[in-house]
Amino acid sequence: MFYAACEIRDNPGLRDKPVAIGGMLYINSANYVARQYGITSIMPGFIAKKLCPDLIFIDVNKQKYKETASYFKKIIAEYDPDFETGGLDEALLDITDYLNKHDIHTPSDIEKLCYEMRMRVNEATGITCSCGIAPNKMLAKLSTEINKPNGQYYMKPNKEKI
Numbered sequence: 001m002f003y004a005a006c007e008i009r010d011n012p013g014l015r016d017k018p019v020a021i022g023g024m025l026y027i028n029s030a031n032y033v034a035r036q037y038g039i040t041s042i043m044p045g046f047i048a049k050k051l052c053p054d055l056i057f058i059d060v061n062k063q064k065y066k067e068t069a070s071y072f073k074k075i076i077a078e079y080d081p082d083f084e085t086g087g088l089d090e091a092l093l094d095i096t097d098y099l100n101k102h103d104i105h106t107p108s109d110i111e112k113l114c115y116e117m118r119m120r121v122n123e124a125t126g127i128t129c130s131c132g133i134a135p136n137k138m139l140a141k142l143s144t145e146i147n148k149p150n151g152q153y154y155m156k157p158n159k160e161k162i
Contacts, residue, residue: 021059066088114154139155
């Protein structure tokens with residue numbers, strides 16, 4: 001929803017309306033309101049419009065999205081300068097070194113740190129973000145999906161619970 005979030009940030013009147021970034025041929029991104037109608041990215045816009053006649057289309061503004069992502073990534077790099085990226089709006093971090101350097105070891109302190117990261121991103125970009133905390137990248141990615149939007153989930157390193 002990153003593209004849509006950037007547009008809604010800049011036009012708050014769209015917050016509760018179904019919004020799609022793209023056009024009649026192709027949707028790049030859709031907000032959660034539009035998703036309630038079954039609208040997804042990569043869907044043809046003409047089909048989306050049939051599912052939701054009130055759908056609002058906004059042209060893609062890649063420059064805006066790249067600028068917003070650069071602020072996000074600058075903050076993330078403070079915690080893991082070697083983070084991996086999965087696109088403009090996704091980062092996979094290994095914050096083990098940061099945690100050790102700052103003597104952060106308890107689950108509650110790790111959750112607090114991730115909350116602070118998310119709030120810093122929100123303050124810098126006006127965009128919310130979700131966070132998955134887990135013992136490996138795959139589990140972290142899955143954890144990120146659990147409390148979207150604007151949430152986090154900590155999958156503790158417990159073999160039986162995982």
